[in-house]
Amino acid sequence: MSYLELRDIHKSYYLGKEEFPVLKGIDLDFNLGEFVSILGESGGGKSTLMNIIGGLDREFQGSVSVDGHKLDHKNEKALDTYRRDTVGYIYQAYNLISHLRVIDNVLISLDMTTLNKEQREKRALDLLKRVGLGEQAHKYPSQLSGGQKQRVAIARALASDPKIVIADEPTGALDAQNTEEVLQLLNEIAEEGRLVITVTHSQSVADAGTRIVHMENGKIDHDEHLRDPYEVANVERLESRLLPASVAYKTAFKHFKFNFWRNFLIVLGTSIGLFAVILFSGLGNGISGYINKQVNDMVNPQVITVSRYQKKSQGSQQQAAAAQQTGATTATSGTASTKTSFSNKQIKRLEQVAHVKQVDKVYTASSVATKYNGHSATISSLTNWTASDTSNTVKYGSKPGKGEVVIDRDSVAKKISSKHWKSLIGKTIKLSYKTLNKDNKMVTVTFKAKVSGISATSNSAGMVSDNYVGGATLATAMKNANVDTTASSLAVKIDHLDNVKAVTKKINQLKTSQKRVYSATSVQSMISTIQTYVKLATDVLAAIASISLVVSALMIIVTMYMSVSSRTKEIGILRALGQSKRDIRRLFISESLIIGVASAILATAIAFIGQAVTNQLLSSVDNYAFVQISLTNVVTTFVIAVVIALLAAFLPARRAAKLNPIDALAAD
């Protein structure tokens, strides 16, 4: 039994329906240690036969057996393994990969062996030294002479320690000196116990081997043994393995680096769309946060405003007034009582609701006359300080305690003490207002209070002025004047912000004799309504920006198609070395992924610079970061970039993987 047996090989090419038979029944036996030259007329089918022996061609009749095992040439994976394990190829046109250094060209084949990294690198260098190119390992193929390139190709063919080395006109492009050296190497290779099959037109090349096979008219017409094959020693051979995914990533990265500027421009183009998406999302976060802060600075978000639930037609005015005072809105629909104030029992009931910490009655006095040192001013609206009020509204001094008052700077303090308005803090002022008492008679409610603080909201943001009396001061004065002190509005403090929503809902659901009593609204619900609109607006902006991502995707698709077209030959070489369709697909997908991830990194970097610049520019509006890019924004950008890259790579990578290795190798 011979090592390699060809039996009754027939092969035809077809032009339309017309058949062109090339191989018409080839039977050949080869043994290890032989250096066989195939001679024959041009166009006689020598290369076709080599492609069949080399496991590149699957469309033929007949059988090829290696080491006693019939090759299943219909099984593509089996052929991939056969090429990877058993065959090394040397071509007339060298077929080196131009964007890889000499050593990397050799390593491609070694990556499919079980050697570790150091061993692979050592073997690659040893092989290059053996062919006299130890010094040239880090050059690119374009920096080598023809003879040197062919020697790199020989080193690569030997890298995976193949038993069969096929050389298709290995000296066709070389001068006499280089031809001599290459033949010497081929003889050494056969001497190592490998089978060397070379295709040649040159009798002198053929004479250098151990055997000459001549083809004529698609058949073997002559088979001449020149000398005995070399002795085959039983040496241990290298084992092959599937190409690890990491190698595809590394190779893709090398190609990315090799075409750095072209790829950089694509990355830049892609990152612009991603940058816009990330920046607009960050702007959305910032503005939402800003609204939240602005409102929460004025009203405690942990407090719910509760008023009597009214039918729309009846109490909407009182409700609107209550809402305005606390900055909240109220829902009014359905049936309810016409009363507008709460009984003590109703207040107690609220106090018993889970998570409620405190219930304050809210009193409001309108047109309050203020007197100090002979000067007077009118407070349009004065309320008692409740849990819903926050110290943020008190700009100077502190919040009002019992018997104290906070007055607005511009509309009150400056009017009663123009120059020394700040020194009003600690001074006692007189306050009075007119209202109806319980007997429906107009009375004047009068009281004194010490100024504990001054607010300054009347001029900014168009807010009404903030004036507050602390403790029960206002209620006591009202009682003294026989004015009704039942409250129409309650400030209900909740133990934790997280419970506000649930408690608001709960209070709204409370019923007395089947009737709804309470109408509760939280400032949080108002903020979230505004934030919904802000989010909608910034989402629309981000969506518009994402249109440019479609352009980015198209750009990557075009680049990948270009990459596949310009690398057709490389695909053929890699397939001939034993890489599978999956390896080729992975190579192009990883290249696209590198572009996608690099774009996301660049977009994130530009977005953070954009964030810093925008926030700096807007710092004159308010000392607040209006752009706030979150980790979620960054992660989303990376996910988008990866998805785009994968989608863009899908078709080109599929096309690359589907290329017929023989056609790919024949590409210019």
Ligand SMILES: Nc1ncnc2c1ncn2[C@@H]1O[C@H](COP(=O)(O)OP(=O)(O)OP(=O)(O)O)[C@@H](O)[C@H]1O
């Ligand atoms: N893909 C193909 N489609 C159609 N015909 C083909 C194809 N490849 C080769 N042929 C034809 O098959 C015949 C054999 O080609 P092959 O390349 O095997 O010959 P060869 O003996 O190696 O020639 P040369 O010595 O000139 O390289 C030629 O006539 C060629 O035109």
